[in-house]
Amino acid sequence: MYSVIPARILFYNEAHKEGIQMKGLRLALLLGLLMAVLAACGGSSTGTDSTGAQGSPGGTGTTGASGSAAAGSAAASRAGTTAGLPDLNGRAV
Amino acid sequence: MIGTDSTYPPFESIDPATNQIVGFDPDLMAEMAKLINIKPEFKTTSFDTIFEALASKQFDAVMSAVTITDERKQKVDFTDPYVSIGQRVVALKGNDKIKSYEDLKTNNFQVGVQRGTTGEQAALTTAGVPDANVKRYDDIASAFADLKNNAIDAIVADGPTVANYTGQPEYQDAVALVGDAFTTEDYGIAVQKGDTELLNGFNAALAQLKQNGKIDELKRKYDIKE
Numbered sequence: 001m002y003s004v005i006p007a008r009i010l011f012y013n014e015a016h017k018e019g020i021q022m023k024g025l026r027l028a029l030l031l032g033l034l035m036a037v038l039a040a041c042g043g044s045s046t047g048t049d050s051t052g053a054q055g056s057p058g059g060t061g062t063t064g065a066s067g068s069a070a071a072g073s074a075a076a077s078r079a080g081t082t083a084g085l086p087d088l089n090g091r092a093v
Numbered sequence: 094m095i096g097t098d099s100t101y102p103p104f105e106s107i108d109p110a111t112n113q114i115v116g117f118d119p120d121l122m123a124e125m126a127k128l129i130n131i132k133p134e135f136k137t138t139s140f141d142t143i144f145e146a147l148a149s150k151q152f153d154a155v156m157s158a159v160t161i162t163d164e165r166k167q168k169v170d171f172t173d174p175y176v177s178i179g180q181r182v183v184a185l186k187g188n189d190k191i192k193s194y195e196d197l198k199t200n201n202f203q204v205g206v207q208r209g210t211t212g213e214q215a216a217l218t219t220a221g222v223p224d225a226n227v228k229r230y231d232d233i234a235s236a237f238a239d240l241k242n243n244a245i246d247a248i249v250a251d252g253p254t255v256a257n258y259t260g261q262p263e264y265q266d267a268v269a270l271v272g273d274a275f276t277t278e279d280y281g282i283a284v285q286k287g288d289t290e291l292l293n294g295f296n297a298a299l300a301q302l303k304q305n306g307k308i309d310e311l312k313r314k315y316d317i318k319e
């Protein structure tokens with residue numbers, strides 16, 4: 001019965017759960033930020049791909065999966081902005 | 094560095110106001126550069142030796158209204174085609190004896206061409222003009238000047254370019270297009286043999302610009318009719 005659970009146990013459980021959630025959120029935000037920075041550094045150089053789009057999963061990232069999405073989108077963008085265009089790295093011709 | 098003969102409007106010519114090379118080819122290359130991240134720079138050179146210059150690495154590429162031919166493929170590699178054109182004839186207005194390219198081999202007509210071009214080949218082969226009656230010029234502008242001065246009877250050159258010259262104020266009262274195009278040719282960008290990085294980049298960019306309509310937009314801008 002709920003009525004027989006001592007209040008301090010309830011408080012401890014809620015506080016503990018909240019603490020875990022806070023830690024998880026911080027970790028997710030840090031991971032997301034890291035992935036966004038990595039994506040921005042390794043991503044756009046053609047000028048046609050969207051660094052913002054690569055970084056955005058980091059901003060909303062609450063799980064580790066969001067980081068790999070960011071890295072994946074950066075790789076896809078380097079391969080050529082949805083059209084498979086190569087990047088000649090500013091070659092003078 | 095991209096080699097070009099900048100006397101060939103509407104594909105490439107010098108803007109007298111800015112002294113810059115302008116036209117369809119530089120505009121198209123600028124669009125390609127944005128897509129594949131290159132920094133192109135055009136340099137004027139003689140068309141007659143342009144492929145030798147490319148093969149000896151004086152240029153990274155040649156973009157100069159160049160027709161893709163098997164003979165040129167022996168020296169350089171070509172991108173996919175980006176424009177199709179045909180050879181056309183220009184004669185003095187009022188010359189009733191030249192009504193098509195087939196008349197050029199008659200009457201001992203003197204026919205002007207640009208040296209090293211497919212226009213020269215077309216005059217000699219398809220039109221059958223005797224070699225002695227073919228007058229070769231280093232640039233097509235000189236041929237037009239001679240035609241206007243009645244030093245030659247006709248010119249054979251790429252359709253869009255002769256149409257451009259014929260419409261210029263300096264020539265529009267003196268010369269006229271004769272008949273339709275009598276060859277079918279494709280323009281491509283030439284690169285050094287084995288430069289697959291540049292070749293693949295150019296081809297990918299051209300495919301994108303064909304697909305998104307940008308090349309058609311440039312053709313309309315420069316009044317290039319295929």
